[in-house]
Amino acid sequence: MNFKRQLKEGVITNNPILVQQLGMCATMAITTSLFNGVGMGLSVLIILTCCNVVVSAVRRFIPDQIRLAIFVVIIAGFVTIVDLLLQAYIPALSESLGVFIPLIVVNCIIIGRAEAFCQKNPVGPSFVDGITQGLGYTVVLIVMCVIREFLGSGRFGGGLIDAVKGFTLDGTGSGIQLFNAEYGASILTLPVGGFLTLGFIFAAMQAALKKAAKNKAERGDDEEEEEEDE
Amino acid sequence: MSVLYAVLVLGALGAVFGALLAVAAKIFHVEVDPKQAAVRECLAGANCGGCGYPGCDGYAAAVAKGEAPCNKCVASGPEAAARIAEIMGVAAGDTEKMVAFVPCSGCTGVAEPRFNYTGPEDCRAAMLFGGKSSKLCTFACIGMGNCVKACKFDAMHLVNGVAQVDRSKCVGCGACVDTCPKDIVKLIPEKQKIMVGCRNQDKGGQVMKICQVGCIGCMKCQRECPADAIHVVDNVASIDPEKCIQCGTCVQVCPRGIIHQLEP
Numbered sequence: 001m002n003f004k005r006q007l008k009e010g011v012i013t014n015n016p017i018l019v020q021q022l023g024m025c026a027t028m029a030i031t032t033s034l035f036n037g038v039g040m041g042l043s044v045l046i047i048l049t050c051c052n053v054v055v056s057a058v059r060r061f062i063p064d065q066i067r068l069a070i071f072v073v074i075i076a077g078f079v080t081i082v083d084l085l086l087q088a089y090i091p092a093l094s095e096s097l098g099v100f101i102p103l104i105v106v107n108c109i110i111i112g113r114a115e116a117f118c119q120k121n122p123v124g125p126s127f128v129d130g131i132t133q134g135l136g137y138t139v140v141l142i143v144m145c146v147i148r149e150f151l152g153s154g155r156f157g158g159g160l161i162d163a164v165k166g167f168t169l170d171g172t173g174s175g176i177q178l179f180n181a182e183y184g185a186s187i188l189t190l191p192v193g194g195f196l197t198l199g200f201i202f203a204a205m206q207a208a209l210k211k212a213a214k215n216k217a218e219r220g221d222d223e224e225e226e227e228e229d230e
Numbered sequence: 231m232s233v234l235y236a237v238l239v240l241g242a243l244g245a246v247f248g249a250l251l252a253v254a255a256k257i258f259h260v261e262v263d264p265k266q267a268a269v270r271e272c273l274a275g276a277n278c279g280g281c282g283y284p285g286c287d288g289y290a291a292a293v294a295k296g297e298a299p300c301n302k303c304v305a306s307g308p309e310a311a312a313r314i315a316e317i318m319g320v321a322a323g324d325t326e327k328m329v330a331f332v333p334c335s336g337c338t339g340v341a342e343p344r345f346n347y348t349g350p351e352d353c354r355a356a357m358l359f360g361g362k363s364s365k366l367c368t369f370a371c372i373g374m375g376n377c378v379k380a381c382k383f384d385a386m387h388l389v390n391g392v393a394q395v396d397r398s399k400c401v402g403c404g405a406c407v408d409t410c411p412k413d414i415v416k417l418i419p420e421k422q423k424i425m426v427g428c429r430n431q432d433k434g435g436q437v438m439k440i441c442q443v444g445c446i447g448c449m450k451c452q453r454e455c456p457a458d459a460i461h462v463v464d465n466v467a468s469i470d471p472e473k474c475i476q477c478g479t480c481v482q483v484c485p486r487g488i489i490h491q492l493e494p
Binding site for chain 1: 232235236239240243244247250251254255257258259260
């Protein structure tokens with residue numbers, strides 16, 4: 001296990017949303033502006049990394065029968081801390097994400113990684129796994145935000161660009177207006193737009209993965225072995 | 231032994247995270263306006279939404295910020311408004327207590343049915359079939375009880391297929407007004423004790439055919455009223471609460487018995 005491979009797994013071949021298909025509820029609900037998307041992505045990344053490290057550190061002491069209860073205690077602890085942190089320092093984000101921050105407690109990505117990865121791996125790889133999987137999640141959120149914002153209201157980077165420009169984190173501002181919002185397909189800013197966008201991204205991702213697998217098979221087994229050596 | 235071990239592990243983890251959260255809550259503490267909690271204490275707590283804010287907490291927050299007037303909560307009444315005003319240090323202003331009223335008396339056997347409706351118990355569902363009502367009178371209360379379901383104070387009841395308001399329980403939050411798909415229910419001042427229990431705007435002859443009690447616009451009440459408070463507009467009598475002196479003359483003269491003396 002090295003960083004490069006784990007990064008590739010987290011972002012592409014084993015992406016938490018596009019391949020594992022976990023945690024889609026929040027994904028569709030909050031990807032309405034880039035500010036929300038990046039905020040949610042980073043929150044999940046932080047929580048996931050912390051939980052992964054702790055779960056991995058205590059994995060030898062966890063009795064198998066109550067492992068889920070223990071995971072939930074750990075996750076809920078970190079989620080509450082991040083929730084408090086957001087309320088204290090980025091109240092605008094806390095308000096616009098609303099219930100979806102506390103709901104990270106039951107986000108399948110985190111409990112899924114604890115179950116599938118951290119239980120079996122030492123602290124180092126678990127830490128890296130938290131960051132790479134979190135990045136994979138964030139990247140998908142950003143892609144969805146950009147698509148939905150652009151097609152839905154002709155904007156780019158709502159809230160975030162203004163936040164970077166003015167060094168304020170109030171999440172207001174409409175980013176860069178690329179075309180008149182009246183011409184936008186406003187259906188994409190509604191929840192149904194979340195479903196549609198995610199569906200198309202799924203399809204594109206599956207097609208790309210299939211193609212990659214086919215290419216790999218054509219190139220023969222030698223290369224595959226080489227890749228494994230890396 | 232393994233049970234004890236499990237309890238120990240979970241307990242230890244719980245203690246560690248409890249301590250962590252206690253520290254985090256101290257570090258990331260956000261000041262909440264103490265006025266907000268004090269105002270919230272005065273409110274009824276039914277989250278009826280009658281004030282126009284998202285629940286009692288939302289209204290309390292708006293009052294504490296000075297964005298909302300103190301007398302918006304109809305459910306908890308003028309005493310609560312006075313207490314809130316005291317907390318905020320401003321004059322309360324008067325809240326006129328309003329109650330809901332259903333201007334329809336076309337109960338089963340009185341208003342002619344259009345067809346036998348056996349679908350879901352829901353006014354919206356019943357409205358989907360021809361004529362927007364299961365009664366021949368298109369203005370009538372459908373009586374499937376959407377307002378009864380919306381009422382959080384048990385003040386709405388179906389009596390013989392028409393919604394009726396229990397004025398002793400109604401707080402005037404307006405939930406029924408918002409939910410009624412036919413816009414029948416309305417809010418009236420509580421001191422107004424006399425109301426016309428019909429809203430049919432058809433001509434008298436037509437009303438005679440479809441309902442035994444509907445207002446036929448005969449103008450008797452308008453002629454007899456000593457205070458010029460009742461007028462027939464669009465073929466149906468309506469009372470102006472500003473002018474009405476609650477004398478009850480119209481109740482006596484109405485040939486259809488459609489003008490009601492409301493209790494209490």
